Amino acid sequence: MSLFWRIFTLNALVLGTATALLMSALVTVSVPVLLTEAIILLAGLAVMLVVNAILLRIGLAPLDRLTHLMSEVDLLKPGQRLSVPAKGDVAELIRTFNAMLDRLEAERATASARVLAAQEAERRRIAAELHDEVGQSLTAVLLDLKRAADRAPDPLRAELGQARETTRDSLDEVRRLARRLRPGVLEDLGLVAALTSLANDFAAHAGLEVTRHLEPGLPPLSRETELVIYRIAQEAMTNIARHAEATHAELALHDTPEAVVLDIVDDGQGIGPVREGAGIRGMRERALLIGAALDIRPGTASGTRVRLTVPTPEQGGKP
Known part of the structure:
Protein backbone atom coordinates (compact mmCIF):
# COMPACT_ATOMS: atom_id res chain seq x y z
CA MET A 1 0.00 0.00 0.00
CA SER A 2 1.37 3.41 -0.95
CA LEU A 3 1.89 6.15 1.61
CA PHE A 4 -1.07 8.13 0.23
CA TRP A 5 -3.52 5.27 0.54
CA ARG A 6 -2.13 4.30 3.93
CA ILE A 7 -2.84 7.77 5.36
CA PHE A 8 -6.21 7.94 3.57
CA THR A 9 -7.23 4.57 5.00
CA LEU A 10 -6.24 5.57 8.54
CA ASN A 11 -8.27 8.79 8.39
CA ALA A 12 -11.21 7.04 6.73
CA LEU A 13 -11.22 4.42 9.49
CA VAL A 14 -11.28 7.05 12.24
CA LEU A 15 -13.97 9.16 10.54
CA GLY A 16 -16.03 6.09 9.65
CA THR A 17 -15.98 4.96 13.28
CA ALA A 18 -17.19 8.38 14.42
CA THR A 19 -19.99 8.38 11.80
CA ALA A 20 -21.12 4.90 12.82
CA LEU A 21 -21.35 5.95 16.46
CA LEU A 22 -23.41 8.99 15.55
CA MET A 23 -25.75 6.93 13.39
CA SER A 24 -26.28 4.31 16.08
CA ALA A 25 -28.49 4.70 19.07
CA LEU A 26 -25.48 4.79 21.37
CA VAL A 27 -24.72 8.42 20.59
CA THR A 28 -27.35 11.08 19.92
CA VAL A 29 -27.09 14.83 19.55
CA SER A 30 -29.85 17.20 20.65
CA VAL A 31 -30.54 20.64 19.33
CA PRO A 32 -29.34 22.62 21.15
CA VAL A 33 -26.52 20.29 22.30
CA LEU A 34 -26.75 19.27 25.92
CA LEU A 35 -23.73 19.56 28.23
CA THR A 36 -23.35 15.78 28.65
CA GLU A 37 -23.55 15.32 24.87
CA ALA A 38 -20.93 18.01 24.32
CA ILE A 39 -18.62 16.29 26.80
CA ILE A 40 -19.09 12.95 25.04
CA LEU A 41 -18.46 14.51 21.62
CA LEU A 42 -15.30 16.31 22.80
CA ALA A 43 -14.02 13.16 24.48
CA GLY A 44 -14.66 11.18 21.29
CA LEU A 45 -12.84 13.86 19.24
CA ALA A 46 -9.87 13.70 21.58
CA VAL A 47 -9.75 9.91 21.32
CA MET A 48 -9.92 10.09 17.52
CA LEU A 49 -7.12 12.65 17.35
CA VAL A 50 -4.89 10.61 19.65
CA VAL A 51 -5.51 7.39 17.72
CA ASN A 52 -4.95 9.16 14.40
CA ALA A 53 -1.69 10.71 15.68
CA ILE A 54 -0.39 7.35 16.90
CA LEU A 55 -1.22 5.60 13.64
CA LEU A 56 0.37 8.36 11.57
CA ARG A 57 3.47 8.35 13.77
CA ILE A 58 3.85 4.60 13.17
CA GLY A 59 3.26 5.00 9.44
CA LEU A 60 5.69 7.92 9.00
CA ALA A 61 8.47 6.61 11.30
CA PRO A 62 10.65 5.44 8.36
CA LEU A 63 10.50 8.95 6.90
CA ASP A 64 11.61 10.41 10.23
CA ARG A 65 14.60 8.06 10.30
CA LEU A 66 15.44 8.99 6.72
CA THR A 67 15.26 12.71 7.52
CA HIS A 68 17.51 12.26 10.54
CA LEU A 69 20.09 10.33 8.51
CA MET A 70 20.00 12.91 5.70
CA SER A 71 20.74 15.70 8.17
CA GLU A 72 23.73 13.88 9.73
CA VAL A 73 25.26 11.89 6.88
CA ASP A 74 28.99 12.51 6.35
CA LEU A 75 30.77 11.06 3.33
CA LEU A 76 33.98 10.88 5.35
CA LYS A 77 32.26 8.34 7.61
CA PRO A 78 31.00 5.78 5.10
CA GLY A 79 28.58 2.96 5.68
CA GLN A 80 25.68 4.97 7.12
CA ARG A 81 22.60 3.24 5.72
CA LEU A 82 18.96 2.68 6.68
CA SER A 83 17.32 -0.72 6.85
CA VAL A 84 14.78 -1.06 4.06
CA PRO A 85 11.17 -2.08 4.84
CA ALA A 86 9.75 -4.99 2.90
CA LYS A 87 7.76 -2.95 0.37
CA GLY A 88 5.90 0.29 -0.29
CA ASP A 89 6.74 3.85 -1.34
CA VAL A 90 8.85 4.50 1.76
CA ALA A 91 10.91 1.37 1.08
CA GLU A 92 11.59 2.53 -2.47
CA LEU A 93 12.56 6.00 -1.23
CA ILE A 94 15.01 4.53 1.31
CA ARG A 95 16.49 2.19 -1.32
CA THR A 96 17.00 5.16 -3.64
CA PHE A 97 18.66 7.20 -0.90
CA ASN A 98 20.98 4.31 0.06
CA ALA A 99 21.93 3.87 -3.60
CA MET A 100 22.62 7.59 -3.86
CA LEU A 101 24.96 7.34 -0.84
CA ASP A 102 26.77 4.45 -2.52
CA ARG A 103 27.35 6.55 -5.65
CA LEU A 104 28.39 9.63 -3.70
CA GLU A 105 30.87 7.70 -1.56
CA ALA A 106 32.38 6.04 -4.64
CA GLU A 107 32.67 9.36 -6.47
CA ARG A 108 34.10 11.08 -3.38
CA ALA A 109 36.72 8.35 -2.99
CA THR A 110 37.70 8.61 -6.66
CA ALA A 111 37.91 12.41 -6.54
CA SER A 112 39.90 12.32 -3.28
CA ALA A 113 42.33 9.82 -4.79
CA ARG A 114 42.94 12.10 -7.76
CA VAL A 115 43.38 15.17 -5.55
CA LEU A 116 45.77 13.45 -3.15
CA ALA A 117 47.78 11.95 -6.01
CA ALA A 118 48.12 15.42 -7.54
CA GLN A 119 49.08 16.79 -4.12
CA GLU A 120 51.83 14.18 -3.71
CA ALA A 121 53.12 14.91 -7.22
CA GLU A 122 53.24 18.63 -6.44
CA ARG A 123 55.05 17.94 -3.17
CA ARG A 124 57.65 15.89 -5.02
CA ARG A 125 58.12 18.68 -7.55
CA ILE A 126 58.53 21.35 -4.87
CA ALA A 127 60.90 19.13 -2.88
CA ALA A 128 63.03 18.56 -5.97
CA GLU A 129 63.17 22.30 -6.68
CA LEU A 130 64.09 23.06 -3.07
CA HIS A 131 66.84 20.47 -3.12
CA ASP A 132 68.21 21.12 -6.61
CA GLU A 133 67.68 24.85 -7.04
CA VAL A 134 67.52 26.52 -3.63
CA GLY A 135 69.85 24.01 -1.98
CA GLN A 136 72.52 24.35 -4.66
CA SER A 137 72.25 28.15 -4.60
CA LEU A 138 72.75 28.23 -0.82
CA THR A 139 75.68 25.83 -1.15
CA ALA A 140 77.28 28.18 -3.68
CA VAL A 141 76.71 31.10 -1.31
CA LEU A 142 78.47 29.15 1.46
CA LEU A 143 81.49 28.54 -0.74
CA ASP A 144 81.62 32.20 -1.79
CA LEU A 145 81.43 33.32 1.84
CA LYS A 146 84.24 30.93 2.76
CA ARG A 147 86.48 32.26 0.03
CA ALA A 148 85.64 35.84 1.02
CA ALA A 149 86.34 35.08 4.69
CA ASP A 150 89.74 33.58 3.83
CA ARG A 151 90.80 36.82 2.11
CA ALA A 152 89.08 39.27 4.48
CA PRO A 153 90.78 41.11 7.35
CA ASP A 154 90.11 39.94 10.88
CA PRO A 155 87.30 42.42 11.80
CA LEU A 156 85.32 41.45 8.69
CA ARG A 157 86.11 37.74 8.94
CA ALA A 158 83.97 37.35 12.07
CA GLU A 159 80.97 38.93 10.35
CA LEU A 160 81.42 36.70 7.31
CA GLY A 161 81.63 33.70 9.62
CA GLN A 162 78.30 34.67 11.18
CA ALA A 163 76.78 35.03 7.71
CA ARG A 164 78.06 31.56 6.85
CA GLU A 165 76.40 30.09 9.93
CA THR A 166 73.11 31.76 9.05
CA THR A 167 73.34 30.47 5.49
CA ARG A 168 74.18 26.97 6.73
CA ASP A 169 71.15 27.02 9.05
CA SER A 170 68.97 28.10 6.12
CA LEU A 171 70.37 25.29 4.00
CA ASP A 172 69.61 22.76 6.74
CA GLU A 173 66.04 24.10 6.99
CA VAL A 174 65.56 23.84 3.22
CA ARG A 175 66.77 20.24 3.29
CA ARG A 176 64.46 19.45 6.21
CA LEU A 177 61.48 20.92 4.34
CA ALA A 178 62.40 18.90 1.26
CA ARG A 179 62.52 15.71 3.34
CA ARG A 180 59.08 16.46 4.80
CA LEU A 181 57.61 17.14 1.36
CA ARG A 182 59.14 14.04 -0.18
Whole structure:
Protein backbone atom coordinates (compact mmCIF):
# COMPACT_ATOMS: atom_id res chain seq x y z
CA MET A 1 0.00 0.00 0.00
CA SER A 2 1.37 3.41 -0.95
CA LEU A 3 1.89 6.15 1.61
CA PHE A 4 -1.07 8.13 0.23
CA TRP A 5 -3.52 5.27 0.54
CA ARG A 6 -2.13 4.30 3.93
CA ILE A 7 -2.84 7.77 5.36
CA PHE A 8 -6.21 7.94 3.57
CA THR A 9 -7.23 4.57 5.00
CA LEU A 10 -6.24 5.57 8.54
CA ASN A 11 -8.27 8.79 8.39
CA ALA A 12 -11.21 7.04 6.73
CA LEU A 13 -11.22 4.42 9.49
CA VAL A 14 -11.28 7.05 12.24
CA LEU A 15 -13.97 9.16 10.54
CA GLY A 16 -16.03 6.09 9.65
CA THR A 17 -15.98 4.96 13.28
CA ALA A 18 -17.19 8.38 14.42
CA THR A 19 -19.99 8.38 11.80
CA ALA A 20 -21.12 4.90 12.82
CA LEU A 21 -21.35 5.95 16.46
CA LEU A 22 -23.41 8.99 15.55
CA MET A 23 -25.75 6.93 13.39
CA SER A 24 -26.28 4.31 16.08
CA ALA A 25 -28.49 4.70 19.07
CA LEU A 26 -25.48 4.79 21.37
CA VAL A 27 -24.72 8.42 20.59
CA THR A 28 -27.35 11.08 19.92
CA VAL A 29 -27.09 14.83 19.55
CA SER A 30 -29.85 17.20 20.65
CA VAL A 31 -30.54 20.64 19.33
CA PRO A 32 -29.34 22.62 21.15
CA VAL A 33 -26.52 20.29 22.30
CA LEU A 34 -26.75 19.27 25.92
CA LEU A 35 -23.73 19.56 28.23
CA THR A 36 -23.35 15.78 28.65
CA GLU A 37 -23.55 15.32 24.87
CA ALA A 38 -20.93 18.01 24.32
CA ILE A 39 -18.62 16.29 26.80
CA ILE A 40 -19.09 12.95 25.04
CA LEU A 41 -18.46 14.51 21.62
CA LEU A 42 -15.30 16.31 22.80
CA ALA A 43 -14.02 13.16 24.48
CA GLY A 44 -14.66 11.18 21.29
CA LEU A 45 -12.84 13.86 19.24
CA ALA A 46 -9.87 13.70 21.58
CA VAL A 47 -9.75 9.91 21.32
CA MET A 48 -9.92 10.09 17.52
CA LEU A 49 -7.12 12.65 17.35
CA VAL A 50 -4.89 10.61 19.65
CA VAL A 51 -5.51 7.39 17.72
CA ASN A 52 -4.95 9.16 14.40
CA ALA A 53 -1.69 10.71 15.68
CA ILE A 54 -0.39 7.35 16.90
CA LEU A 55 -1.22 5.60 13.64
CA LEU A 56 0.37 8.36 11.57
CA ARG A 57 3.47 8.35 13.77
CA ILE A 58 3.85 4.60 13.17
CA GLY A 59 3.26 5.00 9.44
CA LEU A 60 5.69 7.92 9.00
CA ALA A 61 8.47 6.61 11.30
CA PRO A 62 10.65 5.44 8.36
CA LEU A 63 10.50 8.95 6.90
CA ASP A 64 11.61 10.41 10.23
CA ARG A 65 14.60 8.06 10.30
CA LEU A 66 15.44 8.99 6.72
CA THR A 67 15.26 12.71 7.52
CA HIS A 68 17.51 12.26 10.54
CA LEU A 69 20.09 10.33 8.51
CA MET A 70 20.00 12.91 5.70
CA SER A 71 20.74 15.70 8.17
CA GLU A 72 23.73 13.88 9.73
CA VAL A 73 25.26 11.89 6.88
CA ASP A 74 28.99 12.51 6.35
CA LEU A 75 30.77 11.06 3.33
CA LEU A 76 33.98 10.88 5.35
CA LYS A 77 32.26 8.34 7.61
CA PRO A 78 31.00 5.78 5.10
CA GLY A 79 28.58 2.96 5.68
CA GLN A 80 25.68 4.97 7.12
CA ARG A 81 22.60 3.24 5.72
CA LEU A 82 18.96 2.68 6.68
CA SER A 83 17.32 -0.72 6.85
CA VAL A 84 14.78 -1.06 4.06
CA PRO A 85 11.17 -2.08 4.84
CA ALA A 86 9.75 -4.99 2.90
CA LYS A 87 7.76 -2.95 0.37
CA GLY A 88 5.90 0.29 -0.29
CA ASP A 89 6.74 3.85 -1.34
CA VAL A 90 8.85 4.50 1.76
CA ALA A 91 10.91 1.37 1.08
CA GLU A 92 11.59 2.53 -2.47
CA LEU A 93 12.56 6.00 -1.23
CA ILE A 94 15.01 4.53 1.31
CA ARG A 95 16.49 2.19 -1.32
CA THR A 96 17.00 5.16 -3.64
CA PHE A 97 18.66 7.20 -0.90
CA ASN A 98 20.98 4.31 0.06
CA ALA A 99 21.93 3.87 -3.60
CA MET A 100 22.62 7.59 -3.86
CA LEU A 101 24.96 7.34 -0.84
CA ASP A 102 26.77 4.45 -2.52
CA ARG A 103 27.35 6.55 -5.65
CA LEU A 104 28.39 9.63 -3.70
CA GLU A 105 30.87 7.70 -1.56
CA ALA A 106 32.38 6.04 -4.64
CA GLU A 107 32.67 9.36 -6.47
CA ARG A 108 34.10 11.08 -3.38
CA ALA A 109 36.72 8.35 -2.99
CA THR A 110 37.70 8.61 -6.66
CA ALA A 111 37.91 12.41 -6.54
CA SER A 112 39.90 12.32 -3.28
CA ALA A 113 42.33 9.82 -4.79
CA ARG A 114 42.94 12.10 -7.76
CA VAL A 115 43.38 15.17 -5.55
CA LEU A 116 45.77 13.45 -3.15
CA ALA A 117 47.78 11.95 -6.01
CA ALA A 118 48.12 15.42 -7.54
CA GLN A 119 49.08 16.79 -4.12
CA GLU A 120 51.83 14.18 -3.71
CA ALA A 121 53.12 14.91 -7.22
CA GLU A 122 53.24 18.63 -6.44
CA ARG A 123 55.05 17.94 -3.17
CA ARG A 124 57.65 15.89 -5.02
CA ARG A 125 58.12 18.68 -7.55
CA ILE A 126 58.53 21.35 -4.87
CA ALA A 127 60.90 19.13 -2.88
CA ALA A 128 63.03 18.56 -5.97
CA GLU A 129 63.17 22.30 -6.68
CA LEU A 130 64.09 23.06 -3.07
CA HIS A 131 66.84 20.47 -3.12
CA ASP A 132 68.21 21.12 -6.61
CA GLU A 133 67.68 24.85 -7.04
CA VAL A 134 67.52 26.52 -3.63
CA GLY A 135 69.85 24.01 -1.98
CA GLN A 136 72.52 24.35 -4.66
CA SER A 137 72.25 28.15 -4.60
CA LEU A 138 72.75 28.23 -0.82
CA THR A 139 75.68 25.83 -1.15
CA ALA A 140 77.28 28.18 -3.68
CA VAL A 141 76.71 31.10 -1.31
CA LEU A 142 78.47 29.15 1.46
CA LEU A 143 81.49 28.54 -0.74
CA ASP A 144 81.62 32.20 -1.79
CA LEU A 145 81.43 33.32 1.84
CA LYS A 146 84.24 30.93 2.76
CA ARG A 147 86.48 32.26 0.03
CA ALA A 148 85.64 35.84 1.02
CA ALA A 149 86.34 35.08 4.69
CA ASP A 150 89.74 33.58 3.83
CA ARG A 151 90.80 36.82 2.11
CA ALA A 152 89.08 39.27 4.48
CA PRO A 153 90.78 41.11 7.35
CA ASP A 154 90.11 39.94 10.88
CA PRO A 155 87.30 42.42 11.80
CA LEU A 156 85.32 41.45 8.69
CA ARG A 157 86.11 37.74 8.94
CA ALA A 158 83.97 37.35 12.07
CA GLU A 159 80.97 38.93 10.35
CA LEU A 160 81.42 36.70 7.31
CA GLY A 161 81.63 33.70 9.62
CA GLN A 162 78.30 34.67 11.18
CA ALA A 163 76.78 35.03 7.71
CA ARG A 164 78.06 31.56 6.85
CA GLU A 165 76.40 30.09 9.93
CA THR A 166 73.11 31.76 9.05
CA THR A 167 73.34 30.47 5.49
CA ARG A 168 74.18 26.97 6.73
CA ASP A 169 71.15 27.02 9.05
CA SER A 170 68.97 28.10 6.12
CA LEU A 171 70.37 25.29 4.00
CA ASP A 172 69.61 22.76 6.74
CA GLU A 173 66.04 24.10 6.99
CA VAL A 174 65.56 23.84 3.22
CA ARG A 175 66.77 20.24 3.29
CA ARG A 176 64.46 19.45 6.21
CA LEU A 177 61.48 20.92 4.34
CA ALA A 178 62.40 18.90 1.26
CA ARG A 179 62.52 15.71 3.34
CA ARG A 180 59.08 16.46 4.80
CA LEU A 181 57.61 17.14 1.36
CA ARG A 182 59.14 14.04 -0.18
CA PRO A 183 60.02 11.38 2.41
CA GLY A 184 62.84 9.67 0.55
CA VAL A 185 63.60 7.52 3.59
CA LEU A 186 60.12 5.98 3.22
CA GLU A 187 60.90 4.91 -0.34
CA ASP A 188 64.43 3.76 0.45
CA LEU A 189 64.24 2.21 3.94
CA GLY A 190 60.55 1.56 4.64
CA LEU A 191 57.83 2.71 6.98
CA VAL A 192 59.47 2.02 10.36
CA ALA A 193 62.62 3.94 9.39
CA ALA A 194 60.52 6.82 8.03
CA LEU A 195 58.48 7.10 11.24
CA THR A 196 61.67 6.96 13.28
CA SER A 197 63.11 9.83 11.25
CA LEU A 198 59.85 11.74 11.62
CA ALA A 199 59.86 11.35 15.42
CA ASN A 200 63.51 12.42 15.66
CA ASP A 201 62.84 15.45 13.45
CA PHE A 202 59.96 16.68 15.62
CA ALA A 203 61.89 15.98 18.81
CA ALA A 204 64.78 18.09 17.53
CA HIS A 205 62.88 21.02 16.04
CA ALA A 206 59.65 21.23 18.06
CA GLY A 207 61.14 20.72 21.53
CA LEU A 208 59.02 17.61 22.13
CA GLU A 209 60.01 14.48 23.96
CA VAL A 210 58.88 11.76 21.57
CA THR A 211 58.69 8.12 22.66
CA ARG A 212 58.66 5.53 19.87
CA HIS A 213 57.19 2.04 19.93
CA LEU A 214 57.61 0.81 16.35
CA GLU A 215 57.35 -2.91 15.81
CA PRO A 216 59.44 -4.39 13.01
CA GLY A 217 58.21 -7.24 10.87
CA LEU A 218 54.86 -5.73 9.95
CA PRO A 219 52.66 -7.45 7.34
CA PRO A 220 53.47 -6.45 3.75
CA LEU A 221 51.81 -3.13 2.89
CA SER A 222 51.47 -1.36 -0.43
CA ARG A 223 53.43 1.83 -1.08
CA GLU A 224 50.15 3.77 -1.09
CA THR A 225 49.23 2.37 2.33
CA GLU A 226 52.65 3.16 3.79
CA LEU A 227 52.44 6.70 2.41
CA VAL A 228 48.98 7.21 3.96
CA ILE A 229 50.21 5.99 7.36
CA TYR A 230 53.24 8.28 7.15
CA ARG A 231 51.23 11.35 6.10
CA ILE A 232 48.66 10.86 8.85
CA ALA A 233 51.44 10.48 11.42
CA GLN A 234 53.09 13.61 10.01
CA GLU A 235 49.86 15.64 10.21
CA ALA A 236 49.15 14.42 13.76
CA MET A 237 52.66 15.33 14.92
CA THR A 238 52.37 18.74 13.23
CA ASN A 239 49.09 19.40 15.07
CA ILE A 240 50.75 18.46 18.37
CA ALA A 241 53.66 20.81 17.73
CA ARG A 242 51.43 23.72 16.66
CA HIS A 243 48.35 23.51 18.83
CA ALA A 244 48.60 21.00 21.69
CA GLU A 245 51.09 22.81 23.96
CA ALA A 246 52.40 19.35 24.80
CA THR A 247 55.74 18.34 26.26
CA HIS A 248 55.59 14.63 25.46
CA ALA A 249 54.21 12.58 22.59
CA GLU A 250 54.11 8.86 21.92
CA LEU A 251 54.28 7.35 18.45
CA ALA A 252 53.41 3.65 18.23
CA LEU A 253 52.97 1.26 15.32
CA HIS A 254 52.02 -2.37 15.83
CA ASP A 255 50.05 -5.12 14.18
CA THR A 256 47.19 -7.31 15.33
CA PRO A 257 45.77 -10.42 13.65
CA GLU A 258 43.31 -8.20 11.80
CA ALA A 259 45.07 -4.86 11.22
CA VAL A 260 48.07 -2.58 11.45
CA VAL A 261 47.47 0.11 14.09
CA LEU A 262 49.08 3.55 14.32
CA ASP A 263 48.69 5.32 17.69
CA ILE A 264 49.78 8.89 18.42
CA VAL A 265 49.16 10.26 21.92
CA ASP A 266 50.20 13.57 23.51
CA ASP A 267 49.91 15.13 26.96
CA GLY A 268 48.75 18.54 25.73
CA GLN A 269 45.64 20.55 26.41
CA GLY A 270 43.35 18.24 24.43
CA ILE A 271 40.77 19.14 21.84
CA GLY A 272 37.41 18.48 23.53
CA PRO A 273 34.86 17.77 20.81
CA VAL A 274 36.77 17.12 17.59
CA ARG A 275 36.79 20.14 15.29
CA GLU A 276 36.71 18.95 11.70
CA GLY A 277 39.24 21.37 10.27
CA ALA A 278 41.09 20.98 6.99
CA GLY A 279 43.85 18.93 8.60
CA ILE A 280 41.54 16.37 10.21
CA ARG A 281 39.35 16.11 7.11
CA GLY A 282 42.48 15.52 5.03
CA MET A 283 43.48 12.73 7.40
CA ARG A 284 40.03 11.15 7.08
CA GLU A 285 40.17 11.35 3.28
CA ARG A 286 43.55 9.63 3.25
CA ALA A 287 42.25 6.91 5.57
CA LEU A 288 39.28 6.28 3.27
CA LEU A 289 41.61 5.69 0.33
CA ILE A 290 42.97 2.51 1.93
CA GLY A 291 39.80 1.41 3.72
CA ALA A 292 41.19 2.36 7.15
CA ALA A 293 39.37 3.71 10.20
CA LEU A 294 40.55 6.96 11.81
CA ASP A 295 39.54 7.69 15.40
CA ILE A 296 40.39 10.99 17.11
CA ARG A 297 39.38 11.44 20.72
CA PRO A 298 40.62 12.89 24.03
CA GLY A 299 43.40 10.90 25.68
CA THR A 300 42.94 8.78 28.79
CA ALA A 301 44.34 11.38 31.20
CA SER A 302 44.85 14.46 29.04
CA GLY A 303 45.81 15.42 25.56
CA THR A 304 44.61 13.73 22.39
CA ARG A 305 44.78 10.23 20.90
CA VAL A 306 44.85 9.64 17.15
CA ARG A 307 44.38 6.01 16.09
CA LEU A 308 44.53 4.73 12.53
CA THR A 309 43.45 1.11 12.02
CA VAL A 310 44.48 -0.31 8.66
CA PRO A 311 42.99 -3.72 7.81
CA THR A 312 45.54 -6.20 6.54
CA PRO A 313 44.96 -7.52 3.01
CA GLU A 314 43.35 -10.71 4.33
CA GLN A 315 40.82 -8.57 6.24
CA GLY A 316 39.72 -6.44 3.31
CA GLY A 317 42.40 -3.75 3.23
CA LYS A 318 44.33 -2.82 0.12
CA PRO A 319 47.16 -5.20 -0.72
